[in-house]
Amino acid sequence: MGRITLEGVTKSFDDTKVIHGADLEIEDGKFVVFVGPSGCGKTTLLRLIAGLEDVSGGRILIDGNDVTRLAPAKRGLSMVFQSYALYPHMSVRRNIAFGLKMARMPKDEIERRVAHAAGILNLTDYLERRPGQLSGGQRQRVAIGRAIVREPKGFLFDEPLSNLDAALRVQMRLEVTRLQKQLKTTAVYVTHDQVEAMTMADEIVVLRAGRIEQVGTPLELYQRPANVFVAGFIGSPRMNLFEGPVATRNGTTTLGVRPEHLRVQPGDAVAPDGGEAWGGTVIQAEHLGSDTFVYVDVPGIGTLDARSTGELRVQVGDTVTLLPDMHQLHRFDAQQLAMA
């Protein structure tokens, strides 16, 4: 079991409040990703759950037990650090076994668990090596091995893939997700990379400036962002967000439309019944092969990004018309909150 509950958790460093009352329920076995821009407090929140920082207010519960004042090791969680934090002078075997040794576990049980973890993570051939002799991906796996042998109630990941190169990151992303599904252990994962968040998470928690902005499955966040910040943060390329007469005409303060919901039509076009048509000039066209992203300067709105098929032939300076899918418009009120 590993059900983590935050009740009004706050954290201040000296006079600066960095977490403003976080309430969150993490279900057992879920893969939850904290995502947000740098400095939003996601790592701090993770460290509060781990017990590496003391909370300033509120409670943290694991399986219904108050662990707010409990030492990190007593919470039954294990953590994978951004720098891996392997013990440099110990072999891989001793690195993985260290936590078990500290728990005074019998030798043969340690042996069994280390062998099992090494088997899962393809580390069996490297058990006698030192961390310094391993590649980045292998070190990463040792760090994960150290976390799983303790059979914790939950894993905490602090941007574990940010030090890997792009190809390895994609591979490790799959491995971590697969491992978590296999072990069915609750995982809390911190990242600033929204692709990681979208691909790995059962549930995403979006944070900004120490506040939880929205909690939901990746598709929920993508399709129904609760406010302008989440709308702009989730999705790549970003959602087009604009204010002005066109937004007012549609009964909102801020109007949002994702690039894939804008149809690009060369030349002038007339708005269909009950629809909109925005004419403008192409200022940039990115031909990626599979897709073409067209940046169009529309008078009265600003620059809009539209996603089109790779076959579209437009050039800078061309006049085009953007036809938005009226069912896919996101409307936000003056408080920047989504309108029903």
Add this chain to the structure above:
Amino acid sequence: MATQQTQKLARILIAPSIILLLLWMIVPLAMTAWFSALNYNLLNPVKTFAGLGNYRYFLSNPAFLSSLLNTLVLVGAVLAITAFFGVLIALLLDQVIVGRRVVRLMLIAPFFVMPTVSALIWKNLLMNPVSGLLAWLWRLFGQTPVDWFTQVPMLSIILIVAWQWLPFAVLILLTALQSLDQEQQEAALMDGAGAFDRFFHLTLPHLARPLSIVILIETIFLLTVFAEIYVTTGGGPGVQTTNLAYLIYSQALLQYDVGAASAGGLIAVVLANIAAIFLMRIVGKNLET
């Protein structure tokens, strides 16, 4: 070096300094070797060839063995004290305390005091059996003051030298402690390691390399401790605080026997090299990788 041209040029350009350095080393060594083969006394203008006589004389001198032992005791004890307390003090200084900078500066100060000066301070202000601070302290508790340089001469010398070298150890170990990865400590915390486990499994292995450097460098300098002995005990009482360096000095400038002193000097060089080989074997392992 990329091309043969630059290699050649580099060799020519560094040659003068290397030749100078070589002369600087070779000439005194050669002269010492030459003197060691002569019956050469400053009171006797006649120099005659002695062969290995000086070596036989120096090695059979009963003071030689005891001076060798004294050297080992002095080096060993100072190393033990500076390593042990060095780690302890460095750990304390690594904590966040108020006025850390001032404390650190004060702790490092002894290293900048000249050996002669610090020995004089210890002799006249601290360890003097009548007017010294320690004597006052002893009387405060109703005890008879210790006459340091008469009753425990070797211990006194060890204390003085250790006091001088402790800051060096602290400085190097503190720097190493500050480069200790914080996330490793936190990982150990998550793994359930207590303060002692973290010290023995993480901090101490991390300090292995700086400790080796401390031991290596201190050994080089401690083998030739002289000023502290000269100023305080003058090698006595008897030969209780005479180390190899002091014995050679007394041979040359108290007994005017330059020949025997030169022989002693060369013996000291050989012994120091043997010690260096052993040290590099034991300690050098930590310096690899």
